[in-house]
Amino acid sequence: MHRDNDRYKAFSRRAVLLLGGNVILLSGLIGRMYQLQVMEGERYKTLAEDNRINLKLLAPPRGRILDRFGRPMAVNQQNYRALLVPANILNVNTTIAALSQILNVSAREKKRIAREVKRRKRFSNIVIRENLSWRQVSQIEANALELSGVMIDVGESRYYPDGKASASILGYVGMVSEQEMVRDPLLQLPGFRVGKAGMEKVHDVALRGKGGSSQVEVNAFGREIRELSRIEGQHGSEAWLTIDNEVQKFVAKRLGESPASAVVMDIHTGEVLALVSTPSFDPNIFNKGLSQVEWKQLISNPHSPLTNKAIAGQYAPGSVFKMIVALAALEKGVISKNFRVFCNGEVELGETLFHCWRVKGHGHMDLFNAIAQSCDVYFYEIALRTGIDRIAAMARRLGLGKKFKIELPGEKAGLVPTRAWKRNVKGSKWQQGETLLAGIGQGFILATPLQMAVMISRLVNGGRLVVPWMTRTVVPFAGKPPEYSTPPSFKSMGVHASHLGLVKKAMSAVINSPFGTAYKARIKEPEFFMGGKTGTVQVRRISEAERESGVLKNEELAWHERDHALFVGYAPLKIPKYAISVIMEHGGSGASTAAPVARDILLELQKRDPNSGSGAMQERREVRLEPEFPAKKFLREG
């Protein structure tokens, strides 16, 4: 093995050579480290203080929310704010003390800031105050020396130009809660807002956009010296809604401050044109930072302004439900359109008396007149003949009893009772009296204003299963309107056209016949005629004793015991396009309070419609201008 020995010697020699070389190089590294860290350490420490390169995240502008014509409903405004940079602060208390001379910082705010300084990571900033005035900005800049760690920053904040009017659709934005603060570094930006309710919440991720970044050179006090590089973020996408903001504002104004809600939609496409719930709130206050008092007022208000009554309010539909009962009865064949009932003001079932709203009774009634005059006794009778399960099936076809998955949080399903439901949920047998009550839309039945608007739409759009929707499109910020997508087409719900025609004719009579319940609330201009149905929903039980002495009028009752006023309607009468549902909580009778509101809105809608006016009027004139029914028929039956 002499040969291997030679080789081994050569290998060992060279390995030691290499190792020696390595040791020299290593010493070089150590020498360099000593030079940088010990010999020049002080110099680099100063450099580190004076020359910090900070990577800032840039908040992207939040995408606007626009109405169907591109009119802004939610926009961004410039906002000067004071930030605290914990890493640069010398003493929190002295800084805040100096600051409070300029900004008037309350004790509660001081506590909040101290808490956030502790909670946040060392290098993320804290918002002290937003929406600073020019005076405050210049004062802070002038006193920069005493205010170590305070920085002025220009941001954008959300602004809702119409305030209360569209709050039920838009919702609001608010501070990111600790639970939400995960992963996305954007959410940790000081003062970043996320959607908390309504469309702001539903489309939040798209509206947010993508954060950019900016590399800035800052000095030891966090003051920026210059920007080194910048990667622009991506503007949030813009949401185009189906809402017509002018109509929305009109409806909101018309409903006022009383607890009420209204939904206006296109009967063919399902586009929701307006959706209002009152009393409302100003979404701008959430953005500024709500005071405890303001928040308490909002949540303790008995009229619950934070609940969107149009989709989450569930009401007995009352007489509005009668069209469904009528269609169910016609479909089953238990009645024909000529079926008559004599109404003497009450019906007896077992031991119980069921009353008609008209104490004197309506006399002989057929289906047409029973709807037009809203005769309860007629519907007691035909509901009994039809049966609850058939009525329930028809109600579901017309959109009751289930959510439409509209793009707003908090939608409720309402309730359509059946025998099976009563057995499973209530654990008892269905009573005949309950069918009677269902015949006039009372009892267990519950529907939301949105569902009632869909119901009337399906009744007058040729029996199609239209579904409501609110977002036309969410598109990247481009500054130009998106392409109009073709409206969805809906299948037929399979209700006989002649039955629908009959109901529609009766709904016209409700408004336009002198005997109709809402004749007083009719539209007088022939080209803008409307149709509809009133509903008055009793919220208390009327005792026999009270009936004896005369039922109390709404005005005589405590507010919360008054009837709910309902109205569903459509217009134009001949070639319907718009549907509306209005519910005024404890508003009294549907005809006297809800119907006039609906009338004003439908009139406004038609006047705004570019297709109405002279051209469309002529078209309608060709069809026929007068209501379809002869007045004398009423004279005979009235």
Added chain:
Amino acid sequence: MFFSKNRDPELTLAEKIWQLNWSLVLLITSTASIGFVMLYSAANGNIEPWAYRQMIRFSIGLVVMLLIAVSSIHFWLRYAYVVYLACLGLLIVVEFFGATGMGAKRWVDLGFMSLQPSELMKVVIILALARYFYASRMEDVERLSYLIFPVILLAAPTTLILFQPDLGTAILLGASGIAVFFLAAVRMWIFITGAIAGIASIVPIWNFVLLDYQKARVLIYLRPEQDPLGAGYHVMQSKIALGSGGLSGKGFLAGSQSHLSFLPEKHTDFIFTMLAEEFGLIGGLVLLGLYFLIMIYGFAISLRCRHHFGRLVGMGITMVFFLNFFVNIAMVMGLLPVVGMPLPLVSYGGTSLLTNMIGFGLILCIFINRDVTLRPGAADR
């Protein structure tokens, strides 16, 4: 014959585990643990996203290392060229994707993980060259014709990596290969001639071989100051961070430069800067000390080995390890141009960690099989 036949039989698994150099394993784990701590700091005091994953990868790497340690040394001798060809194949795959418009792509997606073949090649080239030289006689290495094949072995992957383009890894690979030539007792005048020829060929290669975009990339490697917001600026920031750490550092998680400044790649290539900022000169020396100890183990194991294959592989891998950490640290201290080069065992990154663990696995394997006889031609059995 010094060794009788009965010294040759393969050791049993139990014997191998008994023979394992556990103190080296402990050193490796300690060094990797410094990495975990720094990755925790790099994520602002969070185990996610880096420290946790790095621990998982290290655990997998540890298993791979121990499996290689107890594997048969004959296997590595016999299949050295096969492993080499497989790795070269991967490099070609990367090159192919690069050519189809993916830019400078260094990764191969294996589905469950992405692999950087150029990183693996650092260990594989040592195996292949050691395989070639293990049976050479002193007279052989004096012949130039004998060196043609190993030069091709080395030049092929180096060229491929150079054109990825990854100048740093290419130079490092070339240097490690040349170290094996050196250890194989190739005559000194050949190295001197080679160096002169290499320097002389730079001008014609620059003028006639490299394309414009390749020249531009090489230039950026060589002159980072030309890109003040890029590499040059980062080195300046790295020096400030490191220098401001002083003797004992700013304290764990308190490295303001690393956290606040835009220190690039603080979890990968510039992790040493953060260590030196937070733990100062002392922290840096501790890590260098650990690296040096690992090197000494590699050196001692190679010298103690009775077969030439083991010596060449052991010393070659030790050199690769040294070059890796030396280039990285010299780079962050502004002594060498910035090239993409992770700090072994510490930087976040799967392939780099795996490559190092495979290398240490081979060193451990050599230690266990230090007295095994590998005769010339043993690989062809």
